[in-house]
Amino acid sequence: MSTFLEMSGISKRFGGVHALRNVDLTLEAGEVHCLVGENGSGKSTLIKIISGVEAAEPGGRIAICGKEYPNLNPVYSTHCGIQVIYQDLSLFPNLTVAENIAMAHHLGGLHSVDWVSIRATAKATMAKIGVEFDPDAKVAELSIAGRQLVAICRALAADAKLLIMDEPTASLTRHEVNTLIKLVSELKRAGICVVFVSHRLDEVLEIAERVTVLRDGAKVGTFAADTINGRKLSQLMTGKSFEYQVQAPELAAGPIVLEVKGLGREGEYEDVSLQLRAGEVVGLTGLLGSGRTELALSLFGMKPPDRGTIALDGRPVALRTNADAIDRGIAYVSEDRLALGLILNQSVTANVTLTVLERLAGAFGLIAARARRTHVARWVAELGIKVSNPANAVKTLSGGNQQRVVLAKWMATNPRVLILDSPTVGVDISAKDGIYEIIRRLARDGVAVLMISDEIPEVLYHSHRVLVMREGRLTTDVAAAATSEDALRQAVNA
Amino acid sequence: MPKAHVASFGRFRRSHEFWLLLVILGLCAGLGFANAQFLTLQNLFDLLTSYAFVGILALGLLVVLIAGGIDISFTATASVAQYVTLSLANAYGANWISVFAIAIGIGGALGALNAVFIQKLRIPSIIVSIATLNIFYGLLIFFTGGKYIYSLPDWFATGIFWFEFEWGKDSSYGVNLQILALALAFLVTWLLLNRTNIGRQIYAMGGNADAAQRLGFHVFGLNILVYGYMGVMAGIASLIQAQLAQSVAPTVLVGKELDVVAAVVLGGASLMGGVGTVLGTFLGLTLLAVLQNGIILLGVSSYWSPFFVGLVILISVSATAWSQRERRTRSARA
Numbered sequence: 001m002s003t004f005l006e007m008s009g010i011s012k013r014f015g016g017v018h019a020l021r022n023v024d025l026t027l028e029a030g031e032v033h034c035l036v037g038e039n040g041s042g043k044s045t046l047i048k049i050i051s052g053v054e055a056a057e058p059g060g061r062i063a064i065c066g067k068e069y070p071n072l073n074p075v076y077s078t079h080c081g082i083q084v085i086y087q088d089l090s091l092f093p094n095l096t097v098a099e100n101i102a103m104a105h106h107l108g109g110l111h112s113v114d115w116v117s118i119r120a121t122a123k124a125t126m127a128k129i130g131v132e133f134d135p136d137a138k139v140a141e142l143s144i145a146g147r148q149l150v151a152i153c154r155a156l157a158a159d160a161k162l163l164i165m166d167e168p169t170a171s172l173t174r175h176e177v178n179t180l181i182k183l184v185s186e187l188k189r190a191g192i193c194v195v196f197v198s199h200r201l202d203e204v205l206e207i208a209e210r211v212t213v214l215r216d217g218a219k220v221g222t223f224a225a226d227t228i229n230g231r232k233l234s235q236l237m238t239g240k241s242f243e244y245q246v247q248a249p250e251l252a253a254g255p256i257v258l259e260v261k262g263l264g265r266e267g268e269y270e271d272v273s274l275q276l277r278a279g280e281v282v283g284l285t286g287l288l289g290s291g292r293t294e295l296a297l298s299l300f301g302m303k304p305p306d307r308g309t310i311a312l313d314g315r316p317v318a319l320r321t322n323a324d325a326i327d328r329g330i331a332y333v334s335e336d337r338l339a340l341g342l343i344l345n346q347s348v349t350a351n352v353t354l355t356v357l358e359r360l361a362g363a364f365g366l367i368a369a370r371a372r373r374t375h376v377a378r379w380v381a382e383l384g385i386k387v388s389n390p391a392n393a394v395k396t397l398s399g400g401n402q403q404r405v406v407l408a409k410w411m412a413t414n415p416r417v418l419i420l421d422s423p424t425v426g427v428d429i430s431a432k433d434g435i436y437e438i439i440r441r442l443a444r445d446g447v448a449v450l451m452i453s454d455e456i457p458e459v460l461y462h463s464h465r466v467l468v469m470r471e472g473r474l475t476t477d478v479a480a481a482a483t484s485e486d487a488l489r490q491a492v493n494a
Numbered sequence: 495m496p497k498a499h500v501a502s503f504g505r506f507r508r509s510h511e512f513w514l515l516l517v518i519l520g521l522c523a524g525l526g527f528a529n530a531q532f533l534t535l536q537n538l539f540d541l542l543t544s545y546a547f548v549g550i551l552a553l554g555l556l557v558v559l560i561a562g563g564i565d566i567s568f569t570a571t572a573s574v575a576q577y578v579t580l581s582l583a584n585a586y587g588a589n590w591i592s593v594f595a596i597a598i599g600i601g602g603a604l605g606a607l608n609a610v611f612i613q614k615l616r617i618p619s620i621i622v623s624i625a626t627l628n629i630f631y632g633l634l635i636f637f638t639g640g641k642y643i644y645s646l647p648d649w650f651a652t653g654i655f656w657f658e659f660e661w662g663k664d665s666s667y668g669v670n671l672q673i674l675a676l677a678l679a680f681l682v683t684w685l686l687l688n689r690t691n692i693g694r695q696i697y698a699m700g701g702n703a704d705a706a707q708r709l710g711f712h713v714f715g716l717n718i719l720v721y722g723y724m725g726v727m728a729g730i731a732s733l734i735q736a737q738l739a740q741s742v743a744p745t746v747l748v749g750k751e752l753d754v755v756a757a758v759v760l761g762g763a764s765l766m767g768g769v770g771t772v773l774g775t776f777l778g779l780t781l782l783a784v785l786q787n788g789i790i791l792l793g794v795s796s797y798w799s800p801f802f803v804g805l806v807i808l809i810s811v812s813a814t815a816w817s818q819r820e821r822r823t824r825s826a827r828a
Contacts, residue, residue: 074710090705092698094768099694103709106691106698113689136502 004029004162004193010060012045019045021218027193032184034196034204037214038237038428039398043197047164051084052077081161089151091139098122098135101153125157129183145176164195169203173288181207201230213237238430254278257448258417263308268294269472276417276448281439283459284452286469286492292452296419300332301325331415333406335422341406344395348387349376351394351405356412379408383438400431407438418442421452436462456488468492510762510814514777518784525788532791539667545783546672547735552757553683554727556775559758561720562700562767563619565608568728569747570630575600576732577638580742583647597729605725609717631748643742653737672734684772696720701768756803757782760810
């Protein structure tokens with residue numbers, strides 16, 4: 001193997017704050033290298049320095065293919081074959097697949113468009129990695145996974161030798177992740193160095209040959225992937241150790257709160273029967289498209305079932321709208337908190353009180369300012385939301401704190417059933433722990449919690465009981481203590 | 495038919511333009527049946543001549559909308575360009591080339607000024623253009639006192655007339671200045687948007703501005719070009735309007751913005767940016783013209799005209815939204 005990129009002594013400060021401190025990194029041609037670290041650990045800054053968007057402080061050294069670049073800029077780095085695929089993919093949804101892949105044809109000064117060679121470039125690049133899209137289809141018509149393949153094609157069309165992917169698996173299903181992993185090994189065979197930036201430690205270990213860990217702007221170390229495991233990795237990232245054990249079945253689990261019998265919805269899921277007890281955390285996992293989210297939406301009244309019954313406290317209920325569900329004490333925290341769970345530009349106060357406006361209303365139906373202040377102060381304290389002033393916009397908070405705001409919003413309704421869809425997506429490991437703690441506390445207070453997640457360790461170690469859905473059916477219903485990660489993985493993928 | 499053609503026809507059949515075309519054909523058939531005057535070459539030339547002003551402005555606005563912005567100051571820009579250009583022509587003498595050069599220069603400069611505010615100060619384009627509309631118009635009224643110019647240079651008042659033919663008594667038709675300018679504006683805008691890399695960059699920027707920046711597009715330059723182009727179109731439109739009206743009236747153009755917006759939006763351009771075609775704009779303009787003309791020919795009070803234009807916009811936008819939602823649910827199920 002030959003060294004593609006070598007950097008040493010890289011530091012970067014943003015207004016006095018060290019984003020990076022004396023970091024060294026070596027990337028070999030044809031290797032798969034993962035870059036991990038919590039939010040704020042300096043991953044993004046490091047990527048920006050590699051791609052020439054930010055300049056390192058004097059004293060740092062960057063060499064690409066043995067040649068030193070004291071003033072690396074985006075033009076040089078692109079010229080050397082460095083391509084970054086950002087998490088948002090940076091595609092143009094309104095343009096065709098062909099134009100997106102061959103976007104380089106559109107750069108430069110005024111010239112006429114050569115549609116023939118644009119299509120030819122796109123087709124040749126797609127053939128290289130064995131994907132086949134209609135070159136004239138709009139990118140907006142493709143799935144997220146399809147768009148990602150287009151983004152990879154665009155990088156390859158620009159003759160990538162180093163491909164950096166920022167959180168490439170964040171919105172992919174397990175099946176699509178497998179396809180991506182296969183693709184990465186093909187790129188590797190072509191001598192391209194692939195750098196993955198990821199939060200998902202199990203994937204990191206599955207795909208990488210070497211892992212570089214950053215913490216607080218400093219490099220903790222570079223490790224061969226086969227010498228470490230997930231627990232070690234999270235310890236290296238956070239500097240803390242998290243030991244999780246399977247939860248004992250809650251002996252004190254209370255009466256059945258929610259009971260579902262023979263529930264079905266055309267084309268989405270069928271014949272689902274389950275019970276949720278007060279004080280119990282039930283984990284629900286399954287591939288995307290297994291019907292788990294649709295089931296949750298039915299329980300929340302947003303996708304009314306075609307068949308079967310839902311009973312609360314033994315009495316059958318019809319949940320035709322989410323207002324019905326909220327009235328009966330069912331709360332739902334959506335997976336996509338940015339789009340559906342929060343009003344990002346509004347204050348913490350506005351978001352937390354959104355579900356309880358009626359209760360805060362005083363004379364003439366106007367909101368009582370004092371009641372609102374006490375309400376918000378109580379939840380900010382109770383959930384440990386780190387915000388200097390509740391009037392600050394939610395978008396200024398970290399992912400973990402945003403998730404706490406969503407939780408506060410729903411907990412304020414005093415729900416009896418709380419449905420959480422992927423509650424820790426995009427949240428740091430140490431912040432995740434805080435969210436698990438909140439979930440445990442809710443259960444102790446007698447709430448029945450249904451926690452949906454992609455991550456098998458998450459449902460296994462933080463639930464009392466685990467459900468698995470596959471192809472629209474509930475296939476597994478087992479006490480967490482009576483199963484294992486492997487058994488669940490098999491149940492999910494079988 | 496080769497496979498590629500079948501596929502692209504299938505795509506056209508699902509497009510907004512296809513449905514617009516059907517509606518226009520249906521409307522034309524109905525109007526032609528109701529009034530023999532409607533489907534005549536004479537009426538066609540009349541329509542092209544009188545809608546050239548709106549059409550040329552619509553093409554400028556189309557480019558702005560595709561780039562992800564909006565501009566409603568163009569009627570004020572046109573009024574300024576018209577007044578200044580023809581005053582200069584009256585005072586110092588001029589010819590076709592010089593009047594168009596002056597009007598294009600003034601329009602382009604005022605348009606580019608919008609872009610500077612929008613890009614450098616990061617103010618939303620709608621706010622900037624509301625402000626500049628009032629500023630341009632206010633200054634014009636202050637300096638002119640709102641006075642009309644009735645005497646135009648003779649060669650300008652005569653205009654141009656190609657392929658002239660007689661129709662009935664005392665009326666002759668042909669390719670006049672308005673139709674020529676409209677056709678050229680369509681051709682140039684189509685070439686810009688579909689045959690130059692800059693046009694594709696404008697689409698790309700409207701689709702994803704952040705990505706455009708990351709890929710190293712010259713975003714400021716593109717915006718100067720886009721808003722400048724809108725201004726240039728306003729300059730050209732202002733002269734052909736003055737030629738048609740045989741006078742310069744500083745107060746009559748401002749207020750016509752919404753007709754132009756209507757034509758472009760009917761043509762399928764999105765206010766969110768990145769979406770819109772020259773063909774769509776042509777069809778949107780046609781629908782607007784046929785509708786307004788049809789109302790007059792049917793003898794309906796022209797007071798109803800805004801009502802029907804509004805109704806058609808509402809139906810068209812709802813139909814597009816509905817078909818998009820249908821397609822989404824269908825692809826979600828598949």
